[in-house]
Amino acid sequence: MSISAVFESALALSRFGLGSGVDGVSAVSNARDSLHQEITEGAPEPQGADLKTTPDLFAALYIYQQEKKGIKDGKAGAPVSAISDMAMTQALQPKKDKPDFNPVRDAALTEADVRFNDTIKSPVIGFNERLVMFWANHFAVAVKKSQSVAITAGAYEREAIRPHIFGHFSDLLLAAETHPCMLDYLDNQQSIGPQSPANRKGTRGLNENLAREIMELHTMGVGSGYTQADVTAFAKVITGWTFSRTVGKAGAIPGTFAFNKRAHEPGPQTILGKTYPDSGFDQGKAVLLDLARHPATAQHIATKLARHFVADDPPAPLVAKLADVFRRTDGDLRAVSTALIEAEESWTPHLTRFRSPLIYLSALIRGTGIRMKPAAIIQALNNMGQPIWQPSGPNGFPDTMAAWASPEALSTRLDVVNALADRADPSIDPRDFARSRLGALLSDQTRDAVAHAETRAQGLSLVLLSPEFMRC
Incomplete structure (x- = not known):
């Protein structure tokens, strides 16, 4: 089905991106070229002096926990000799500015501020940023698990997800599964090989x-042919995959991956009919590579991508195309993403998807140009039911309309939109705003409703709550 270039630009911003920025739909002159350009550029990198690496965040958390322990024990403090002088200086820096030093809270506020007030605004369309959101949800972690997950969730996304969204899936998979945040979230640092030297007394499990979760969620998918025996064997293979919390433990810098040979289950293991000899860390790496190349993984990833960008019930021909490209290119995500935007099935003119709160808030901020306080960003996502990095389980947030289009969910969006509309630039004319931000997607019903609004704020709210703004 052929559609005009003007309509295509508006559709690309909605379906593949994060909505129009303050320059309007006209900022996209050729939608497909712009999408290809964002694939070439890669994911925008969050920038900010307060952003810290995982090792620095672990250092800050260690000092914070030691201080809390010291206060609880009635002591002035606790030894921090396990932390390097440089890391300790960096970790203590926030305390000079804030008497109520809390690095977990500060990390969350910093990550939210940088992403929503800078990073999501930088791409013209936001296809690359949408893919970051997609993959971060595919390899989901939840900050309620522990303080170490909470303080490193943003760094995990920056370090393990963003650099690999247009690389090979196997590299993305390995980066995600070996990051301390994921290892902590799914308890692998507690996993001890039954016959390993670390379990000589037989008391550890x-x-x-x-x-x-690697097999069920991250690679092959539910019902794809693996068995409980495969899961158990794979769990034995990745015993010893851990991370260091303090200098000297597991022989690594705090907050980095470590392979603990003493906790690793010795001997070969058979998974999906293939036997992997015991080669330490490389044994698990070999299994991951084979899982990344499994045909079921190609089908699973293709279905999820097509669902996220095109339809809750994705077109079978589109899924087949994406899965085929995934298999033929050894999981080249640049090629898969290119196939997605080039497939005609991806350009159906009807908006059938419903923006999740994360994508919706991104579109609100991009469209209005408002700079929100990070605490307000976090609160808005909480209120709309998608707290940042806080899904209810390792399967991430749902990606279908039914999850987000309930009357209760729409009511919370109304509250968020009304607050934003009241704060928006008073020079904005809602009628011009609707034409600029929605372009060819603007319906006659929305145009008429905005034209008859009693106030500027009400008119702007009607645009932001319109079906064409909430759908994609």
């Missing part, structure tokens, strides 16, 4: 969480 095997934890299958990470192995199960």
